[in-house]
Amino acid sequence: MTTDYIVGIDLGTTNSLVAYMQGDSPVVIPGEDGLNLVPSVVALDQKNQIVVGNAARRYLIETPERAVYSVKRLMGRGFEDVREELKLFPFQLADDLQTGEVLRIKIGDRTYTPPEISAFVLRQLKRNAERFFGAPVNHAVITVPAYFNDAQRQATKDAGRIAGLNVLRLVNEPTAASLAYGLDKRKHGMVVVYDLGGGTFDISILKLHDGIFEVISTNGDTHLGGDDIDNLLIAIALDDIRGDLGLDLSHHGEAVARIRNAVIEAKIALSSQPTAKLDVDLPGGKRYQREISLEVFEQMIQPIIDRTVGPCKQALKDAGLKPEQIDEVVLVGGSTRIPKVRRLVQDLFQRVPHTDLNPDEVVALGAAVQANILGGGSEITKEMLLLDVTPLSLGIEVAGGVTDKIILRNSTIPASATQYYTTQVDGQTNVAIHVLQGERELARDCRSLARFDLKGVPPMPAGLPRIEVKFLIDANGILRVSAREQRSGKEAEIDVQPTYGLTDEQVENMLLESFDYAEEDFRQRQVIEARREADTILTALAKAKNNHAWHELTNDERRKVEELEKTLVRVKDGDDYHAIRTAIDELNQATMRLAELMMDTAVSTALKGKAMDDTDMDEGPQAGHPVAKADFE
Amino acid sequence: MTDSRSSLIMPNSSPGQAPGEATPRCWSCGTMRAVHFCSSCGKVQPPVPVDYFTFFGFPRKLNLDTAALEKEFYALSRHLHPDVFGQSDDRERAWSLEQSSMLNDAYRTLKDPIKRTEYLLRLEGVELEEQSKQATEKARATGELKKQVVPPDLLEEVFDLNLHLEELREQKKAGEDDPALLEEIGKAKLSLEEKYDALFGELKTEWNAWDKLVDSGTEAGQRKILDAMLDVLNRRNYVRNLVRDVNEALE
Structure with missing residues (x-):
């Protein structure tokens, strides 16, 4: 484990980066093109191959229907959530999308879920890192907006898995930034991180104390960022064009993409110049030209950046702090380069914000620091510890459609709460629970995380069972649930239906499917398949040991089987395909007689008139999941 | 698994640990263990059901040095947080998750004086009357009547205040503005806020009485103090809700 590389990844709305800890300092790993930023753009090229990053950007203009950007906005969301989004972004939903299904986006003639599209970006970053190290990279820390809810976090984790990464931790972006910021100096005091990125806004207030980074409060808006400024400018340009040139281009993909490029360039220019020119070639040989002054630009974007004020005030209030109690302010995210944003932050917190860190890179650098900590730490990180919070309250729907909050927002994670449930009807064996996230009083106004059934409650008179359900938010900010019926001591089974999310099985399938497009991952696919086969045979063997056929083997035979079983257990989680394959084959060979004996038993049982179904023959792989603990995966 | 009788398990940092008391052994090195991690080899231990005071190694007293609590919280976090177990096996990782939650x-419960008091009351078997905003909302939504007993010493004040608030709402509807009424309500609000602060003083008096009993080791008189604390908390919640209503009406 310690020799494995663990990288830190900033999976951004606009750009993504991968970084790692080189000695005492985190550094960004550049791509083959020598650039640190990988645009979060995924496209299909002429040969129907997936391309990512800078290589994909040109397709945004050339073949907009075969390219996607800003897919982070759709992570962990359902159709109802993204209606507004669809008006502003050229996302094409799959035609055959069913209600309740995870969103699927069209790229050319294919469709992908948002986690799959993000996985393409992650895979590119993984490849960049592997090229850089000349070794496989399988472990990562990935950052998420602090204000991401459970479903959005889960979707990000799924994306990592689909990309073939073991996601060791999800870290909140502003918190990661504070790690990079607080690394070289022994910092103390209250620090505000204001993070306005491409698509999300976060505000976090931290207390730094002897290497402990304790988040006191966090707030934000997962749909507020530079994208909104771009969309506003595009809308204004389209209006101009309609008025001046009599052209309606709002449904002209290529033209909109060109205008988008032009307004982004102008926006960037206005961070260092008093005016910027828009100059776009339009279809039909027409041309759109306009000059924007900084003053006009600032007036236009005022309503957008003002939306960050509310969350900032709420975060201060939740932390029980006044602006004058803040010691330092750190700016993160490309949109904080806008001078107007800097002035707003300065006015809010009455401090000149730090601008010495590259706002595009600081989150990835912080993720690399956290990766180093999780990998066992080094001299510089050994005293560092991150104590983060859950951004949203967790609740349960109770009678009357009301949310009963059981873990309040800004609780340090991991955090837990225990609730007790009972039955309402005699002999009832299922209890339904609706889990919510949000601050509103009514369940319908909160985010529905999941509905789940507690099953296998022993039949008792109504009100007698006492089912203890434990809700635990882990260090990733993801909910886990476990349940137990206290009178019988029986673990109740939990059947979770995430409201918007992929099931474990779907993720596994995507993992395998995604390999179809990547030649170089063939070896890894082999390993995964072999590992699955190993699990199947090990489960079957465990089961077979309860069969009396097992005791009919000689001592030597049993010893041999157990020896080979141990070997397989040892090698199966490694990456050596041949070792796993050999171990499987050897164990198969050694259990041949056991299988024959069991077959005889089954046949003789059948002859005695007992149904085959009652024997252990086919149960192997399906059995072995008696645990009631359920991750929301 | 270890013995779950919490009285037998004392955290290593407990100042009051009696010598010779039976302590379960560490799963890893077999020597003495604490509630959370082994004092000898430092390994995280499987969780045992203990109360929050015991978890921190504090006596069950209500006057609590919050600076010492924070220090202990940071120290324990360094031993128990899942980040420290990035390289450990699944079992230790699972224990770390449980222990750090x-x-x-x-920590969240003990650092807040009111939550701390409520927690102690619950530990001592006192049922708390829910007077929170949530309970009110719930009652509203379900149509149930919520029990809200007006503290006797506030009866007259509350009666007047409610009349004034009603008047204010009427005026707002009509778009009128009466500075005299606003001043009257403002005065009442100030008086309630003073009352609110004074109630915390009253609570502290009960804390002192409770802590004295804990120090002396006597159980006689406990119930009386617990009931008194409950009474103060209920009155305090009532005043808090009143202040909230006033603020809402003034908005």
């Missing part, structure tokens, strides 16, 4: 829950 317990640590965080305990």
Whole structure:
């Protein structure tokens, strides 16, 4: 484990980066093109191959229907959530999308879920890192907006898995930034991180104390960022064009993409110049030209950046702090380069914000620091510890459609709460629970995380069972649930239906499917398949040991089987395909007689008139999941 | 698994640990263990059901040095947080997750004076009357009547205040503005806020009485103090809700 590389990844709305800890300092790993930023753009090229990053950007203009950007906005969301989004972004939903299904986006003639599209970006970053190290990279820390809810976090984790990464931790972006910021100096005091990125806004207030980074409060808006400024400018340009040139281009993909490029360039220019020119070639040989002054630009974007004020005030209030109690302010995210944003932050917190860190890179650098900590730490990180919070309250729907909050927002994670449930009807064996996230009083106004059934409650008179359900938010900010019926001591089974999310099985399938497009991952696919086969045979063997056929083997035979079983257990989680394959084959060979004996038993049982179904023959792989603990995966 | 009788398990940092008391052994090195991690080899231990005071190694007293609590919270976080177990096996990682969630829950409860008092009351078997905003909302939504007993010493004040608030709402509807009424309500609000602060003083008096009993080791008189604390908390919640209503009406 310690020799494995663990990288830190900033999976951004606009750009993504991968970084790692080189000695005492985190550094960004550049791509083959020598650039640190990988645009979060995924496209299909002429040969129907997936391309990512800078290589994909040109397709945004050339073949907009075969390219996607800003897919982070759709992570962990359902159709109802993204209606507004669809008006502003050229996302094409799959035609055959069913209600309740995870969103699927069209790229050319294919469709992908948002986690799959993000996985393409992650895979590119993984490849960049592997090229850089000349070794496989399988472990990562990935950052998420602090204000991401459970479903959005889960979707990000799924994306990592689909990309073939073991996601060791999800870290909140502003918190990661504070790690990079607080690394070289022994910092103390209250620090505000204001993070306005491409698509999300976060505000976090931290207390730094002897290497402990304790988040006191966090707030934000997962749909507020530079994208909104771009969309506003595009809308204004389209209006101009309609008025001046009599052209309606709002449904002209290529033209909109060109205008988008032009307004982004102008926006960037206005961070260092008093005016910027828009100059776009339009279809039909027409041309759109306009000059924007900084003053006009600032007036236009005022309503957008003002939306960050509310969350900032709420975060201060939740932390029980006044602006004058803040010691330092750190700016993160490309949109904080806008001078107007800097002035707003300065006015809010009455401090000149730090601008010495590259706002595009600081989150990835912080993720690399956290990766180093999780990998066992080094001299510089050994005293560092991150104590983060859950951004949203967790609740349960109770009678009357009301949310009963059981873990309040800004609780340090991991955090837990225990609730007790009972039955309402005699002999009832299922209890339904609706889990919510949000601050509103009514369940319908909160985010529905999941509905789940507690099953296998022993039949008792109504009100007698006492089912203890434990809700635990882990260090990733993801909910886990476990349940137990206290009178019988029986673990109740939990059947979770995430409201918007992929099931474990779907993720596994995507993992395998995604390999179809990547030649170089063939070896890894082999390993995964072999590992699955190993699990199947090990489960079957465990089961077979309860069969009396097992005791009919000689001592030597049993010893041999157990020896080979141990070997397989040892090698199966490694990456050596041949070792796993050999171990499987050897164990198969050694259990041949056991299988024959069991077959005889089954046949003789059948002859005695007992149904085959009652024997252990086919149960192997399906059995072995008696645990009631359920991750929301 | 270890013995779950919490009285037998004392945290290593407990100042009051009696010598010779039976202590379960560490699963890893076999020597003495604490509630959370082994004092000898430092390994995280499987969680045992203990109360929050015991978890921190504090006596069950209500006057609590919050600076010392924070220090202990940071120290324990360094031993128990899942980040420290990035390279450990699944079992230790699972224990660390449970232990650090317990640590965080305990810290959150104990550092807040009101939550701490309510927690102690519950530990001592006192049922708390829910007077929170949530309970009100719930009652509203379900149509149930919520029990809200007006503290006797506030009866007259509350009666007047409610009349004034009603008047204010009427005026707002009509778009009128009466500075005299606003001043009257403002005065009442100030008086309630003073009352609110004074109630915390009253609560502290009960804390002192409770802590004295804990120090002396006597159980006689406990119930009386617990009931008194409950009474103060209920009155305090009532006043808090009143202040909230006033603020809402003034908005």
